[in-house]
Amino acid sequence: MDSVDFQEAEVPAVVVGDPPKNHWRDVHILSFAFLLIFLAYGAAQNLESTVNTDQDLGTTSVGILYLSFTLFSLVASPMVRLLGSKRALVLGTTGYWLFIASNLKPSWYTMVPASVFLGFAASIIWVGQGTYLTSAARSHAKDSHLHEGTVIGNFNGEFWGILATTQVIGNLISLALLRNGKEGGSLRGKTLLFSVFLGSMTLGTILMCFLHKRDGKREDRPAPSANILSSIISLLKLAIAPLRDKRMQLIIPFLAYSGLQQAFVWAEFTKYIVSPALGVSGVGAAMALYGASGAICSLAAGRFTSGLSSITLIISGGAFLQILVLIWLFLKDSLKTGVLHTVYPLLMAMIWGMGDGVFNTLLNAALGILFRHDTEAVFSQLKVWQSASTAVVFFLSPHITFQAMLILMISALCVSVAGFLFLTLQVEKTFSSGN
Known part of the structure; x- marks a missing residue:
């Protein structure tokens, strides 16, 4: 029995409606809708630094996007509560569509506003995704009399495994349509590419509309009030409430590291390791391997998850893999000749993707189990x-x-692992004392 089983008697955070729902069906729909949306966005993000080079427009836009994402994430929780998770998911797709559309006419007047709006859209779509998937898992576990931790792991494994394939599909599409161009391809190739991406996103948005609604009455939702300001303040208090929980404080370093390690691949690894060894054309191959290994490990990690103890063991394995790559990068100066010079960036991308797949799946599963x-x-x-x-x-x-x-990455990873291990010990201690 896992250490968090004692929490299963508590009232679920989301109460589903009376009509029966096919929970696995919703997971399939959610996963493939995100696949269609993010195969386009992920590939576009990888290309921003090469297709929009004028005054670093592409790189700056992505930086603005994530800054906006951070700020809007502070209020995403009350937004999703008010909208409901399904509406938040559908509304969130509009920001990605607008960002891709702005790349058809890239300028400071189109891409910067699109990046700011995408920050808002991304904050609600991802909070909606985590809420919706966890709700579906809890409902399925209850209806089928299964262990909740196992179901949460399985659902997250499928979602993140399918999502990781976006790096493979999106980069292959980019490679096919831009193969004859230099520095991001010809104008005609870029127009065709982003038009294909818009079509993919439109299909993903339509597919999202077929999800069942999963928001019922919530005891912790503030009652309607004539004083709108009071209602907003109450919702914001609920949004920051998790920060007072010691478990959240201990897991925050790993949440931050999960963002660091993804940005490291996009902004640093491809620039300093892949491009010098394989050229710009090799970036697509490396990122495809990164996505493929992440997909396989996401699916596998989800299948082997049964609770916090198993999550801790698998996450430690993922951290070990990434530590190996970081140490390997320190030794890269001695690996500049021979076949290894061509092969090792691809091997690094594959190993790093394995760790990324583990973190994506199991951090989401851990939050669903713990809170x-x-x-x-x-x-x-x-x-x-x-x-x-x-x-x-x-x-x-x-x-x-x-x-x-x-050095920053190694330090952040060590602190993250230490915090997560201490969190596991604290939960185990609470469970033991409860018995």
Whole structure:
């Protein structure tokens, strides 16, 4: 029995409606809708630094995007409570659609406003995703009389496994449509590429509309009040309430690191490791391997999850893999000749993707298992810390050396693992004393 089983007797954070729902069906729909949306956005983000180079428009836009994402994540929880998770998911897709559309006519007047709005849209779509998936898992566990931790792990494993394939599909599409161009492809190739991406996002938005609604009455939702300001303040208090929980305080370093390690791949690894060894065309191959290994590990991690103890063991394995890559990068100067010079960036991308797949799946599963109340607020905190750390990398990258970034990454990973291990011990201690 896992250490958090004692929490299963508590009242679920989301009460589903009376009509029966096919919970696995909703997970499939949610996963493939995100696949269609993020195969376009992920590939577009990878290309921003090469297709929009005028005055660093692409890189600056992405930095603004994640800064906006961080700020709006602070209020995403009350927004999702008011909208409901399904409406938040559908509304959130509009920001991604607008951002891709702005790339058809890239300028400071189109991309910067689109980036700011995407920060808002991303905050509610990701809080909505975490809330919706956790609600579906809890409902399925209850209806089928299954262990809740196992179901949460399985649902997150499928979602993050399918989402990780966006790096493979999106980069292959980019490679196919831009293969004849230089520095991001010809104007015709870019127009065709972003038009295809818009079509993919439109299909993803339509698919999202077929989700069942999963928001019922909430005991912790503030009652309607004539004083709108009081209602907003009450909702904001609920949004920051998780910060007072010691468990959240201990897991925050890992939430931040999960954003750091993704931004490190996008902003640093491809620039300093992949491009010098394989050229710009090799970035697509490396990111495809990164996505493929992440997809496999996400699915596997979800299947082996049964509770906090198993999560801790698998996350430690993912951290070990990324530590190996970071140490390997310190030794890269001695690996500049021979076949290894071509192969090792691809191997690093694959190993790093394995760790990324583990973190994406199991951090979301851990939050779903540990925090049964205030689900929106908990996943809002996840995105606050992830997006803030991602923005830090994009803004810090031009001003520090690659070696300094490696030191930052190693330090952050060590602190994160230590905090998570201590969290596990604290929960185990609470469970033991409760018996």
